[in-house]
Amino acid sequence: xxxxxxxxxxxxxxxxxxxxxxxxxxxxxxxxxxxxxxxxxxxxxxxxxxxxxxxxxxxxxxxxxxxxxxxxxxxxxxxxxxxxxxxxxxxxxxxxxxxxxxxxxxxxxxxxxxxxxxxxxxxxxxxxxxxxxxxxxxxxxxxxxxxxxxxxxxxxxxxxx
Numbered sequence: 439x440x441x442x443x444x445x446x447x448x449x450x451x452x453x454x455x456x457x458x459x460x461x462x463x464x465x466x467x468x469x470x471x472x473x474x475x476x477x478x479x480x481x482x483x484x485x486x487x488x489x490x491x492x493x494x495x496x497x498x499x500x501x502x503x504x505x506x507x508x509x510x511x512x513x514x515x516x517x518x519x520x521x522x523x524x525x526x527x528x529x530x531x532x533x534x535x536x537x538x539x540x541x542x543x544x545x546x547x548x549x550x551x552x553x554x555x556x557x558x559x560x561x562x563x564x565x566x567x568x569x570x571x572x573x574x575x576x577x578x579x580x581x582x583x584x585x586x587x588x589x590x591x592x593x594x595x596x597x598x599x
Contacts, residue, residue: 440516444493444524445480446505447512447581449589450531450564456589457564458582459532460573461500464539464560466546476573478525478581479559489524500559502538505530512584517577525578527585534562 448459460476462468468475481496483489490509497505509526516522539559546554565573570582 440520440522441482442489442522442524443480443482444489444496445478445526446493446497446509447478447525447527447585448497448505448530448532449527449585450529455566456586457566458570458585459534459562459564460570461559462561462563464557465542465544466556468560473572474574474576476563476570477575478578479562480523480525483524490526493524493526499540501532501536501562503532503536505532510585510588512581512588515577515580517575519577523578525581527581527588532562534564537562 450457461479462476479497479500483492507528507530509528512525514524539557541555541557543553543555
């Protein structure tokens with residue numbers, strides 16, 4: 439059975455424009471990767487956890503602040519590695535300077551016997567839709583277009599692209 443993760447695509451409006459918050463994974467394996475490496479705040483579901491509750495929990499763990507609002511369900515995606523991503527969009531503001539991510543531990547350098555702690559997320563940033571499409575993991579890119587479609591349907595012309 440494929441692993442499942444749940445996450446939130448935060449967005450904010452700036453006049454007629456919209457921006458989306460993406461996060462960059464921490465640790466040495468991602469340190470030099472940028473385009474195609476960013477993600478929505480997300481993580482794996484616990485075995486008996488409701489998916490939206492998991493998305494909210496994971497977002498709080500990765501950003502360090504609770505997120506609330508009207509959660510708009512987005513279509514589930516299967517990433518190239520086989521993981522199923524369940525996602526919701528929510529209009530919320532977040533100051534990336536306030537990022538306070540949880541951490542993980544790993545052996546680094548490999549086979550050194552030394553264990554180091556790294557932030558799960560080392561950066562968060564607001565992007566325009568065009569830049570977000572460039573930065574986000576390929577398997578999550580459809581979330582951006584789906585959000586823009588939902589916003590257009592909700593508000594007429596929607597955000598400028």
